[in-house]
Amino acid sequence: MKLNTGERWDLIDRISKETVTFGAYQHTLKDAIGELTVKPMTGIPVAIAVMYGFWSVFGSFAGFFTDGFFVRLFDVYWLPWLQEVFPGQGDWLYAIMVDAGGFESGEFVLSSNCLESFGVLTSGLFVAIGVVLPAIIIFYLMLALLEDIGYMPRLAVLLDTVLHRVGLHGYAIVPTILSLGCNVPGVTATRILETKKQRFIMMTLLAIFIPCGAQIGIMQDVVPGLMGWILLYLIIGYFIFGYILNKIVPGKAPEFLIDVPPYRRPMLSNIGKKVWGRIAGFFKVAIPFVLLGCAIVGVLYQLGVIRFLGDALAPVFVGWFGVPKETAGPLIAAFLRKDLAVAQLSAITMTPYQMITAVVLVSIYFPCVATFAMMLKEGWKELLGALAVLTVVVFTYGGLIHLIGILLGVA
Amino acid sequence: MKKKLSEMDYGEQGTVTEIEKDLQKRVAGMGIRVGKTLRMVTKQPIKGPFDVVVDEAETSLGLDMAGKITVEMTK
């Protein structure tokens, strides 16, 4: 037999009266902090401080290990050694695996660092291990800490007002932040949203506007001074296009209803397990894609495909987005490896504003293949819809950024 | 005195007297039901959600939902 909601509660009331006694409850410091961090007057400043702290620790930790250790390891020891021992300098296999090198006055010269060499075993490994690994470890560690303390639901409550305007609700902050590590678990986390409409908006915004740990790591490494602007453009885009999508996508965007659990002392073993699981998951997804992507880009360069496409599309890049024509190659390659593309871009001479535009373009351009596969699980119609949105966004937003640059007189 | 939850002020408390039919099931899992004492912890500005405590469990719910819950004020 089934009861209705009222009957069920009546029965539970009766059972509870027989079996449970509620003594006087003393509010603790923990409860007080819980309330202070959810009330807007105190909660919003705390949230800003937490986010800022997160970012500072992330930047300095990742920078410390990448610049302080891995750059040296890879550029001073690994690259020269491989260049020496790998057979067939100058032929195609050498170019793809170790170093594509460059030509100076018709002469083949070796690259001096792992971001320029473009070999699977040099750039590929350096990006995967030297850049992405430290970034992803510190990122997931801090995120697990925030989650296990119980801060995320409170952040969700504070952000609900703005996120509701883009058809989502406060909890959308979880997939959003998770995607800053890797879009794949970010897409998985959209399960906490109620309707198909909300999940579509969320996935589309994630795929377009949220750069993953690999990209952030490399940006932090090669264009640290421009990070603020790049992220600002991405966040603004997230809200502009979220707002538009909310208006045009059919379906419902129900309100927010969440449990706000008390703060808890995090369990170290739990955090360890979670962080390890996520890093392992990331590497299962990312390493093959980084290395394979690197190999394919290498092959396409060798075959001249990228040069051909770059030359063909250069007028669009120059005219519409206002970036120099040398960026065409990297921007094409970005379809496969955004991180390497950013590294390539950083080596081209251009104005800071052009650099910002180019890096934002790389970010919003095309979701990585793994994210693509994840989105397909939600349905091919959604995937096609997201692709259509993506195309529109790249041209309108890319053009808009150029326009803003012209108006500011910096483009 | 009766009020909608959406009209309650910070720190106010009361007994839930009515929940509109379509919302009853939705909030049941959170322990929110007629007859329970409900305390309003805070609300977010610009039509943001309401934070309430029922049975020492804190729940945050949107403005429209808060408008469907009636509370007899006790303090």
Added chain:
Amino acid sequence: MKILLMGHPNVGKSVFFNRLTGANVTESNYPGTTVDYTKGWMKIEGEDVEIVDVPGTFSLDPKDRAEEVAVSMLHESRDAKVIAVIDASKIERGLYLAMEIIEEGYPLVIALNMRDVAEDKNITIDADRLERILGIPVVSTVAIAGEGIKELVSRLKEAKPVNVDDIIANAANASDTESAADAGGAA
């Protein structure tokens, strides 16, 4: 045999799961969705038993995709036993979900988890009495300390479907016997 660990989010299901299962744990994707869940194996009295860490849900009326999956997983495992994990410090809303599962006819045991938290809040629960009223095993646990987990496992075999009418009758009886006892004490 298959056992589903069900309960609200954040009540300790995964801690139970990790303590019950060994190394042989797999994370799977629920077909056609972006929702993942974990399952593993344990041995109970020589029998291999499959344990599933079902995504958290507040009720059997799903309000998001994860809850939908939790409900589908329950409905697709008609022959499963359920361990309903309840946060003892929020017992009433936990019982709401447990009642819904009982009403659907599943054999159930209840883990009253977070006993330590309930004690801190001065909440006392008469688990024996609750067990008599519901007609199914009710075990107090502190999952993070491993307390009560052995008992929970040993009592799984007592899980059986119960009729809601019996629970209603038991609840009424319980209050009668109590008022009778009070009256006797006063005389």
